[in-house]
Amino acid sequence: MEHLIINLFQAFTGLLVDLGLPPVLAEVALLIVKWGIIIAIITLNVLILIWLERKISGFFQERLGPNRLGPFGVFQTIADTLKLMTKEDIVPSAADKLIFKTAPMFFIVVSVLLYTVLPMGKDLQVLDLNVGVLFFISIGSLSTIALLMAGWGSNNKWSLMGAVRSVAQMISYAIPLAFSLLGVVMITGSLNLQDIVEAQKNIWFIILQPIAFITYFISATAELNRGPFDMPEAEQELTGGAYTEYTGMRWALFFLAEYTNLVAVSALMATVFLGGWQGPWLPSWLWIIIKTYGIILVFFWVKWTFPRIRMDHLMSFSWKFLVPVTLANILLTGAGIYFFQWIGWC
Amino acid sequence: MAMDTEKITEELKNRFHDKITLQEDKFILKFLVEKDELLNVMGVLKETYGFNHLANVTSVDYGEEFELVYHLYSIPENHKICIKTRTPRNSAQVDSLFGIWPTADWQEREVYDLMGITFKGHPNLVRVLLPDDFTGHPLRKDFVMKG
Amino acid sequence: MFEADIYTVNVGPVHPSTHGGLHAEAVMSGEIIQDVIVHLGYVHRSVEKIAESKTYQQFTPYTARLDYLATNLPVLGYCQTVEKLLGIEVPERVEYIRVIMAELSRIASHQIAISATGIDLGATTGLMYGMRDRERIMDIFSMTGGQRLLSSYIRIGGVAEDIPDGFISAVTSFVKDIPKMMREYDGLMTGNEIWQARMKGVGILSKEDAISYGVTGPNLRASGVPYDIRKAEPYGIYDRFDFEIPVGCVGDSLDRWNVRIAEIGESGRIIKQALVNMPDGEIKAKVPKVIKPEAGMEVYHRIESSKGELGYYIVSDGGTKPYRLHVRAPSFINLMVLPVICRGGVFQDIITNIATLDPILGESDR
Numbered sequence: 001m002e003h004l005i006i007n008l009f010q011a012f013t014g015l016l017v018d019l020g021l022p023p024v025l026a027e028v029a030l031l032i033v034k035w036g037i038i039i040a041i042i043t044l045n046v047l048i049l050i051w052l053e054r055k056i057s058g059f060f061q062e063r064l065g066p067n068r069l070g071p072f073g074v075f076q077t078i079a080d081t082l083k084l085m086t087k088e089d090i091v092p093s094a095a096d097k098l099i100f101k102t103a104p105m106f107f108i109v110v111s112v113l114l115y116t117v118l119p120m121g122k123d124l125q126v127l128d129l130n131v132g133v134l135f136f137i138s139i140g141s142l143s144t145i146a147l148l149m150a151g152w153g154s155n156n157k158w159s160l161m162g163a164v165r166s167v168a169q170m171i172s173y174a175i176p177l178a179f180s181l182l183g184v185v186m187i188t189g190s191l192n193l194q195d196i197v198e199a200q201k202n203i204w205f206i207i208l209q210p211i212a213f214i215t216y217f218i219s220a221t222a223e224l225n226r227g228p229f230d231m232p233e234a235e236q237e238l239t240g241g242a243y244t245e246y247t248g249m250r251w252a253l254f255f256l257a258e259y260t261n262l263v264a265v266s267a268l269m270a271t272v273f274l275g276g277w278q279g280p281w282l283p284s285w286l287w288i289i290i291k292t293y294g295i296i297l298v299f300f301w302v303k304w305t306f307p308r309i310r311m312d313h314l315m316s317f318s319w320k321f322l323v324p325v326t327l328a329n330i331l332l333t334g335a336g337i338y339f340f341q342w343i344g345w346c
Numbered sequence: 347m348a349m350d351t352e353k354i355t356e357e358l359k360n361r362f363h364d365k366i367t368l369q370e371d372k373f374i375l376k377f378l379v380e381k382d383e384l385l386n387v388m389g390v391l392k393e394t395y396g397f398n399h400l401a402n403v404t405s406v407d408y409g410e411e412f413e414l415v416y417h418l419y420s421i422p423e424n425h426k427i428c429i430k431t432r433t434p435r436n437s438a439q440v441d442s443l444f445g446i447w448p449t450a451d452w453q454e455r456e457v458y459d460l461m462g463i464t465f466k467g468h469p470n471l472v473r474v475l476l477p478d479d480f481t482g483h484p485l486r487k488d489f490v491m492k493g
Numbered sequence: 494m495f496e497a498d499i500y501t502v503n504v505g506p507v508h509p510s511t512h513g514g515l516h517a518e519a520v521m522s523g524e525i526i527q528d529v530i531v532h533l534g535y536v537h538r539s540v541e542k543i544a545e546s547k548t549y550q551q552f553t554p555y556t557a558r559l560d561y562l563a564t565n566l567p568v569l570g571y572c573q574t575v576e577k578l579l580g581i582e583v584p585e586r587v588e589y590i591r592v593i594m595a596e597l598s599r600i601a602s603h604q605i606a607i608s609a610t611g612i613d614l615g616a617t618t619g620l621m622y623g624m625r626d627r628e629r630i631m632d633i634f635s636m637t638g639g640q641r642l643l644s645s646y647i648r649i650g651g652v653a654e655d656i657p658d659g660f661i662s663a664v665t666s667f668v669k670d671i672p673k674m675m676r677e678y679d680g681l682m683t684g685n686e687i688w689q690a691r692m693k694g695v696g697i698l699s700k701e702d703a704i705s706y707g708v709t710g711p712n713l714r715a716s717g718v719p720y721d722i723r724k725a726e727p728y729g730i731y732d733r734f735d736f737e738i739p740v741g742c743v744g745d746s747l748d749r750w751n752v753r754i755a756e757i758g759e760s761g762r763i764i765k766q767a768l769v770n771m772p773d774g775e776i777k778a779k780v781p782k783v784i785k786p787e788a789g790m791e792v793y794h795r796i797e798s799s800k801g802e803l804g805y806y807i808v809s810d811g812g813t814k815p816y817r818l819h820v821r822a823p824s825f826i827n828l829m830v831l832p833v834i835c836r837g838g839v840f841q842d843i844i845t846n847i848a849t850l851d852p853i854l855g856e857s858d859r
Contacts, residue, residue, distance in 0.1 A: 061621035228615070228687055231841070306687055308615030310841050312524075313690050373577070373792050398704050402793060402804055404819040415806065417793050421704055421718060424725040428793065449707030452829050460541070475534040475858055484542050491542070 002122045002284060009033075034126045038115050046259045049296065050077045056297070057304045087248030092155060095245065100153035104246070104253035107146035111257040113139050114264040119193050121277050121285035132193035133185055136268060137178050140223065143261065144170045147242050150254070154245040163242035165311060166225060166232035172318040173222035173229075179326035180216035183209045183333040184272050197276030206273040211329045213273050215322055217298070220265045222318070224258060227303035231311050266295040349425035351375045354395060362387060369430070374417075376428040384431050385441045388416075392446055396420045397427060400443065403453035405461045407487045412438050412463055433463060442468035460485040499527065504843055506535050512609065513854025517831065517843060524839055529832040533825070536858040544818035549575050549784040550649060552818070557643045559820060560856040563602030564644040565594040566798045567820075567856070572649045573728060574794040574805040576778075578786040586774035587651045588730045592767045593664060594637070594646060596760040600671075601630045602799035603711075603753045607678055610750060610848040614691055619682050626674050633663050649784065651777030661768060668768075671761035675754055683750065692747040696834040696846040699744060706833070707826045710801025712850055715752045716744030722797040733770075734763045749849040785813055793821075800824050800853060824857035 016026035058065025066073030117132040119125045151163020188199040222229040270291035277284035365380040391397045397418040406413045416429045442465035443450040455474040462483035506516040514535030520528040556571040557564040604627040611619025631641040638646035703716040721738045723731040739755035741748030788811030795804035801823025810816040
């Protein structure tokens, strides 16, 4: 199957070159086609995920979840999206119009960009970057800017406060996030995501780096503003998060971006810790889907079980606990690599 | 330890003479106290007899006079006593018990809000249940209910 | 140069939780609360004035609307007050039935407190667990009197009708499941790290403050004072039952939470004993058709409601309607202590403190 897709791509570029297009432009055209596919995948994913989250949370709480529209309520998300699209688009008169309107677009663009380096199968990704992991982490951190734009552009004291809290949270947890991946990078010796998948041929990194898996999971939950770390969002009960002044489709874009981020981060975890697209019998793209959704289900599980962490506990947890733990993990990994090289295992 | 009602009655009578009158009630030991001695009586009840729980502060409109009713309990001995005082309708003012029991704060505010009795020495005597711009005191018998 | 501003943040009156219309204005300096100003009156329905124009029997349903989450308790308090005024003694069977209904209401009320605290702190699943278990009590209530939420079962002089078939088995099976429910609440919420971090040491109410501010009920017991009206001044037949009073140590939110869960267990014990010892007999005492207590009689009767000391003060002038009726509402007085326990804390603690004080605005505003 993978070969089929790769052959299709090559046939496509070949056709364009034959029609007289210079090869560079043919590659660009292929890139546009690939991005179209990615966006289709993302949209489909988000539609499924929103429905899945509501059904699963209902299952945890012994209630039904959506069950009216379509069999098992599968059309609920479509109905909600249609509703949001038809809502009045209110832009506060005192808001900074440019920043206010571009914040959600910026957020979703950043989230979609994360898919550039994700391997979706054997040799299937948009770009095989040699600095894949670095690209992922740095682009991921850009979403803090989007939040700050939303808070500032709203010209609302509470939005700004909520946005500032969100940004503080995301910056604090970006550090353990990056450090957790460093152990894997040290063992592989490369930042290239395909190399990392290849390096897990014999043993998955979750077994070699269990602490890094857990700290990455926790940091990712905080980065996604999800689960027990959704205090900046839940502020809507109290003051108002960064999204207060947004209505209709703009608001929907923020949440779509969050779900997009969720899938991207889970796919990264599957790639880096669970062996990526490797697996027997089933095709590689199916394996990555299964592993990604497995991790997404764990994210849901954590969110619907735990209460929210208070803001000051959140910050002290990151700086006083996670950062030292991830640093210790790096130290141990380095010592381990040196030790195993010395005794000749690798 | 059960409350020695006779001992308390005697001691209070000795202390406050005719400012305090024993009233008949088959449920609880009840005294009617002169308005100006209220603070002193309450202070004595709290300090000497250990009535640390001011359970209930309320008021009744008897036409010419308002009557204030206080129910006091002691934790943990669980003695109980009821003190009443009266104030004339056209100058309804009583000393506030906030200094002795902070729980009198909102309870007296409610009496002021609904009955219109003011409390001297209350730190924050504003309406508590009705809107701030409400005129009148509904629990008074002459309050006209519309609708 | 960098001085924290003083600003106010409003919590409520439209509050996404089941407390009712509570408006708390938090005066903050930076992240620390300096003061909380509570504005009440959003649910004020002038119940005390209405009482003066209704006969004693007509007023009974109004009392159920006071504390609408544990309705048998205020109705029980009112009926016992009127019975005291008239000097009526109710039959034995009625006393036992009333105890069972009252304790079931207490459990239902505490379950709402648990659910509301859960959702206020973010554990939405906790809300669902409490509500699911409470549904069983609602089904039991609808068996007797036909009403799920607002009870119309306890009347002056007795109960409306005898308990139907199936009541005893439903109550027995519910009581048997109580330890399992308590374990589930503890497992999901109490033992959780995050839960402990958000509740431990938050909103400490000292013993002296609790007594001097007139706080009663689980809040008082959580502060370390073992005072329960069912034991201190037993009403009805509560002196015949063997039960403990759960008491906290420090008076923080975690203690208030734990006391409520433990009280569910104790109520289960009382119900079990009541079921075993319930005799047969009449279900209504001889009450005159037109209730006219003696002129000049007045009484203050109090019961241990799920929120605290619920007292009724009735003055009679010999007519068919009370001359004056006053409700001593525990939530009204418990809320007085909210500024005291919030000062010096962080903003999110206001939510935790309101949830664990468990006010009910219908009773607080009357």
